[in-house]
Amino acid sequence: MTSLLKSINQSMHEFASDAPLCVALSGGMDSVVLLHGLVLQKRFSSIRALHINHQLSDNADSWQRHCETLCASLDVPLTSISVDVLSELGHNLEGLESTARNCRYQAFEKDIAAGETFLLAHHADDQYETMLLRLMRGAGPSGLSGIPARRGLGLGRLYRPLLALPRQALLDYAKASQLSWVEDESNRDSRFDRNFCRNEVLPLLATRWPSYRSCWAKSSQLLGEADELMQALAELDIADAATKESSILNLGALQLLSRSRLRNAIRHWLLSLGLDDVGWRKLNAIVVAFDATEQKTRTLVQANDFRLIVYAGKLYALPPAQALIKQSLPWQLDTQECVLPGNGCLRLISSVSMPTMSIDRSRMEDAQIRYRQGGEELKMPGRPTKSLKKLLQEAGIEPWLREQLPLIYIAEQLAFVPGIGVAENYSASPSDESAFTVEWVQQNFNCPSNEKSN
Numbered sequence: 001m002t003s004l005l006k007s008i009n010q011s012m013h014e015f016a017s018d019a020p021l022c023v024a025l026s027g028g029m030d031s032v033v034l035l036h037g038l039v040l041q042k043r044f045s046s047i048r049a050l051h052i053n054h055q056l057s058d059n060a061d062s063w064q065r066h067c068e069t070l071c072a073s074l075d076v077p078l079t080s081i082s083v084d085v086l087s088e089l090g091h092n093l094e095g096l097e098s099t100a101r102n103c104r105y106q107a108f109e110k111d112i113a114a115g116e117t118f119l120l121a122h123h124a125d126d127q128y129e130t131m132l133l134r135l136m137r138g139a140g141p142s143g144l145s146g147i148p149a150r151r152g153l154g155l156g157r158l159y160r161p162l163l164a165l166p167r168q169a170l171l172d173y174a175k176a177s178q179l180s181w182v183e184d185e186s187n188r189d190s191r192f193d194r195n196f197c198r199n200e201v202l203p204l205l206a207t208r209w210p211s212y213r214s215c216w217a218k219s220s221q222l223l224g225e226a227d228e229l230m231q232a233l234a235e236l237d238i239a240d241a242a243t244k245e246s247s248i249l250n251l252g253a254l255q256l257l258s259r260s261r262l263r264n265a266i267r268h269w270l271l272s273l274g275l276d277d278v279g280w281r282k283l284n285a286i287v288v289a290f291d292a293t294e295q296k297t298r299t300l301v302q303a304n305d306f307r308l309i310v311y312a313g314k315l316y317a318l319p320p321a322q323a324l325i326k327q328s329l330p331w332q333l334d335t336q337e338c339v340l341p342g343n344g345c346l347r348l349i350s351s352v353s354m355p356t357m358s359i360d361r362s363r364m365e366d367a368q369i370r371y372r373q374g375g376e377e378l379k380m381p382g383r384p385t386k387s388l389k390k391l392l393q394e395a396g397i398e399p400w401l402r403e404q405l406p407l408i409y410i411a412e413q414l415a416f417v418p419g420i421g422v423a424e425n426y427s428a429s430p431s432d433e434s435a436f437t438v439e440w441v442q443q444n445f446n447c448p449s450n451e452k453s454n
Contacts, residue, residue, distance in 0.1 A: 030121035109154035145224035234268035
């Protein structure tokens, strides 16, 4: 009992006494031990608990009541959230484990407060189960290194303070403290992969190799170090290929890399953009499709959440292609920004450093935002009239952007094209200090979303 409390105290040494903490409380032995151990130390003044009711068992409501009773006895505030796993699952019963997990973590992310630390009671045996499952799925060093001890979660962060402890240590503490907990009957169902590992495979391994846990722990550490080295190498390779946009890399630098190094660089690049790990098969397909001598526009891969396109010596990571709603939008220029449905936004900015893009504000009232229909022309200051098609080609506007490019019309005349220029009769004089221009802020991966992991 004292040993476990000491371990919790050591693993939580970085947290101040008033740090906001939230414990994931399922009602099972692991989470009950974590909550009880934290409260018993009387070190932390701001502890609350969060229970997720998956509504999958006839006992789900009684588990929730057990959590309520426990928290009341410990004087810990409890939040209970019900999730509808079956609605998310549909008819794919084989995906029940992952669907329940996704629902659970979505609820975690929504509930966690800014700056709060969310504590999960995963222990070393959970780690070994995860390593075995990932080995069966062909994971690399990152996956085989196991469950991370910490990562970002929503507005806060996630931490697993018991990850180095075996389950037996938690069970010994629970019995010595005379704690009560719930048993999920589904844990005995070995049709589920994790239960099969826990109930069938690992006990069998222990009969032949009793010390497998310490060996696997060493392997986990070594794999984690290998993954750190691979990430450091990827960062060097990405830096060599970097452009001013994080979602665009120079093709020339990538062409110098071996296939294994290219796979590593692209994997970490996509992760840095907030995308899920693409997996080895898709990553290898990308590299196989990557032709070092190819300079024409070509799509390397299309996935649910991104596209990779080679164009003009660069590699672009783009959001999935979507049908654009090409509606005409009014824009009163007294507002600094105009949101374009599914297409980013337009913003007014100073044009002091861009005289060829400067717009005479006094003539830009009641603007209309439109998209290409074909046959558009633009006469920029001091230049002959040219077709918009020709201007876009000359400016090197990427082919997939040409139909998405928002056009600004005044009195039925094309007045301004972002990134191209202003019509002569709407351009501002060089001395006009009130002149401005319009910037198109595209939807891309340069502002990645929340981290996605275990």
